[in-house]
Amino acid sequence: MLLRKIFARSLIVSALLAFSASLWAEVSRYEEPIRYRRAVMTMVKRHYEQVSAMAKGKIPMNRDELNRHANYLEMLSRASIDGFVAGSHEGDTKAKPEIWQDWPHFRSQVEKFQADATRLKEVARSGNPDSLKGALADMTRTCKNCHDDFKASSLER
Numbered sequence: 054m055l056l057r058k059i060f061a062r063s064l065i066v067s068a069l070l071a072f073s074a075s076l077w078a079e080v081s082r083y084e085e086p087i088r089y090r091r092a093v094m095t096m097v098k099r100h101y102e103q104v105s106a107m108a109k110g111k112i113p114m115n116r117d118e119l120n121r122h123a124n125y126l127e128m129l130s131r132a133s134i135d136g137f138v139a140g141s142h143e144g145d146t147k148a149k150p151e152i153w154q155d156w157p158h159f160r161s162q163v164e165k166f167q168a169d170a171t172r173l174k175e176v177a178r179s180g181n182p183d184s185l186k187g188a189l190a191d192m193t194r195t196c197k198n199c200h201d202d203f204k205a206s207s208l209e210r
């Protein structure tokens with residue numbers, strides 16, 4: 054009787070262990086690309102906000118700093134796609150599965166972002182404040198469009 058109880062318990066324990074091991078494998082498999090893209094987006098936000106603050110006159114316009122932020126943004130727009138490894142919508146992420154279900158559409162949004170960033174970099178070099186505002190407005194629309202389509206508003210989807 055007692056032995057049967059112990060046996061039953063150990064079965065439950067090993068079943069639980071097997072379950073959590075498979076869960077862990079699932080999480081750790083995509084942990085790195087998820088961390089990668091979230092880090093890229095965090096950096097994108099920082100440099101985008103600095104450019105935006107200068108364009109709006111909230112912080113003093115400094116051409117060297119403007120060029121530096123614009124260069125980083127362009128580099129980051131190119132790096133952003135590397136974090137979107139197929140199937141990595143499970144885990145600590147707001148990336149919607151639609152990214153991989155409709156990859157050509159997602160990819161075209163990334164390419165738009167990259168084109169916006171290249172233009173912003175060129176405009177920053179030229180130093181024309183109106184063109185800077187225009188290029189920034191285009192980029193803001195691109196961030197929003199992609200988030201509307203492909204980023205969940207909360208972690209619990």
Ligand code: HEC
Pocket residue numbers: 087090091094095097098101145146147148149159162163166192193195196197199200203204
């Ligand atoms: C091509 C699509 C796309 C574009 C363009 C894009 N984002 Fe994102 N962004 C995402 C997705 C998808 C996530 C969710 C990533 C995740 O949780 O794994 C995200 C997440 C973020 C986050 C949250 C990062 C975190 O802490 O997890 C910030 C901030 C962000 N984006 C800012 C921006 C800004 C600012 C721009 C424009 C300058 C931008 N994004 C452009 C798709 C995009």
